[in-house]
Amino acid sequence: MNDKDRRSMPLFAIGIVMKLTELTARQIRYYEEHSLIHPERTTGNQRLFSFNDVDRLLEIKDYLDKGLNIAGIKLLLNEDETKQVSQLKMTESSQISDKELRRILRQELNEPGAHKKANLRQGDLARFFSR
Amino acid sequence: MNDKDRRSMPLFAIGIVMKLTELTARQIRYYEEHSLIHPERTTGNQRLFSFNDVDRLLEIKDYLDKGLNIAGIKLLLNEDETKQVSQLKMTESSQISDKELRRILRQELNEPGAHKKANLRQGDLARFFSR
DNA sequence: ATTATATGTCATGTAACCTAACATGTCAAT
DNA sequence: ATTGACATGTTAGGTTACATGACATATAAT
Numbered sequence: 001m002n003d004k005d006r007r008s009m010p011l012f013a014i015g016i017v018m019k020l021t022e023l024t025a026r027q028i029r030y031y032e033e034h035s036l037i038h039p040e041r042t043t044g045n046q047r048l049f050s051f052n053d054v055d056r057l058l059e060i061k062d063y064l065d066k067g068l069n070i071a072g073i074k075l076l077l078n079e080d081e082t083k084q085v086s087q088l089k090m091t092e093s094s095q096i097s098d099k100e101l102r103r104i105l106r107q108e109l110n111e112p113g114a115h116k117k118a119n120l121r122q123g124d125l126a127r128f129f130s131r
Numbered sequence: 132m133n134d135k136d137r138r139s140m141p142l143f144a145i146g147i148v149m150k151l152t153e154l155t156a157r158q159i160r161y162y163e164e165h166s167l168i169h170p171e172r173t174t175g176n177q178r179l180f181s182f183n184d185v186d187r188l189l190e191i192k193d194y195l196d197k198g199l200n201i202a203g204i205k206l207l208l209n210e211d212e213t214k215q216v217s218q219l220k221m222t223e224s225s226q227i228s229d230k231e232l233r234r235i236l237r238q239e240l241n242e243p244g245a246h247k248k249a250n251l252r253q254g255d256l257a258r259f260f261s262r
Numbered sequence: 263a264t265t266a267t268a269t270g271t272c273a274t275g276t277a278a279c280c281t282a283a284c285a286t287g288t289c290a291a292t
Numbered sequence: 293a294t295t296g297a298c299a300t301g302t303t304a305g306g307t308t309a310c311a312t313g314a315c316a317t318a319t320a321a322t
Contacts, residue, residue: 013144013278015173015309025310026269042146044277046310069267069320144309146278156279157300175308177279200298 010040010048017049021057028057034070036060036077138186141171141179148180152188159188165201167191167208 014025021028031037032047037056039047049057056077063073145156152159162168163178168187170178180188187208194204 011143011147013147013309014311016142016144016179024269026271029312030268042277044311046277048147064268144278145280155300157302160280161299173308175279176281177308195299 007051009050011051012049012054014047014049017054017057020054021061023057023061031057031060031070034074036070036074138182140181142182143180143185145178145180148185148188151185152192154188154192162188162191162201165205167201167205 012020014028017023017028018025028037028047032039037049037053037060039049039053042048059077060073063076068076143151145159148154148159149156159168159178163170168180168184168191170180170184173179190208191204194207199207
């Protein structure tokens with residue numbers, strides 16, 4: 001088993017993730033609802049989060065603090081991802097993307113520098129792994 | 132937060148620990164009952180295990196496979212530990228220890244080499260941390 | 263002013279966990 | 293062979309943690 005597997009291993013119940021991320025259950029579920037994360041489920045349908053999921057939630061939190069909205073965060077998160085998103089509705093989603101993108105860029109203009117490197121405090125949890 | 136903290140952080144519900152260790156809930160609770168592990172609890176009294184706990188359970192499993200009994204395992208596990216055990220009943224416990232120790236040694240004589248280095252497969256989980 | 267977004271709160275159902283008790287298989291001592 | 297200790301299985305009844313859905317609300321965008 002390698003790091004990649006370990007990172008994506010479903011381990012944490014939502015209660016733990018709440019403490020690790022200081023997000024409410026409502027928020028976490030909401031972000032899943034909007035496809036920012038995709039935690040696995042137990043056979044009884046309860047969410048099980050991996051280290052990757054938690055890391056991602058920490059990123060989401062950062063971006064929220066910076067004033068980004070869900071749509072914007074989705075774009076940023078999917079940026080460095082070898083997508084997995086359903087590309088079924090590419091046509092209609094691309095027009096949404098454009099619209100949202102403009103909003104983000106506008107926001108970026110109003111608060112310059114916020115986008116830079118996002119101060120990725122990803123790594124808080126990354127330290128659980130080899131460095 | 133350092134590695135030590137991370138390792139002792141209460142994170143896992145018993146269901147996860149069962150999968151990670153391939154032990155039954157009954158076994159895990161039994162080992163706690165006999166003070167081989169000391170998982171924390173939620174405010175609602177549910178067990179929460181740390182990486183250390185899981186590592187320890189894997190060691191316990193190894194020792195059991197080698198034919199050791201709980202008393203023997205306890206001795207071995209406490210060996211490299213800056214104790215934390217209540218030393219209240221030192222007198223009576225020492226006489227128990229002696230008795231058990233004899234049994235263990237007897238067992239050891241019957242299966243030589245089993246004690247060597249115990250093939251410490253601790254590290255299965257250790258890889259979650261820095262190396 | 264209206265709408266959209268993000269989150270809080272409440273109600274209700276179920277999954278996962280808890281302890282306690284009793285049952286069982288294995289082994290060692292009698 | 294019988295007894296007893298050990299480790300684990302199993303069952304029962306109770307509690308905690310998590311599920312979804314609906315409605316409320318504050319803030320921000322239009």
